[in-house]
Amino acid sequence: MLETRATVVKIYPKTALVQANQVSGCEMCNGQGCGSSKVAQLFCDKPRQFEVVNPIDAVVGDEVIVSVADGAVLRGIGLVYLLPLVLLVLGAGLASLIAVQPKQNDAFVALGSLVGLLLGFVAAKQISARLGCYQSQPYIARQWAEKLQ
DSSP, rough: OOOHHHEHHHHHESSEEEEEEOOOOOOOSSTSSSSSHHHHHHOOOOEEEEEOOTOOOOTOEEEEEEEOOHHHHHHIIIIIIIHHHHHHHHHHHHHHHOOOSHHHHHHHHHHHHHHHHHHHHHHHHHHHHOOTTTTSOOOOEEEEEOOOO
């Protein structure tokens, strides 16, 4: 389970807008280890806000732990990036088989790629809608309590 600490900024009926308190990747080494914090600082110089499910009824100002279920990130990547890419390649391959004359081959491949890519995005949106938005969405797991030393 991926978790990060965040502060609740705004409340909606079933969700909350939270602001992540860290810009580094994992907080395990306080930016002294793998270098992910340097990369995060390079691309994410200001705090980012996210809308998450709020099952614990947190209020504005609460510091909370936001969790993402195991595998949710990988499934999301597969759905958003991999499916359109696979359909793009399949569209290009099918279009190159359909092209009769060599002069038309490039135009058919380009059109087939575009059609495959668009179908991939439409399919990803349909699949996401069928699965439901809360199945893999981040959620507030609990209130954050500082560890006592």
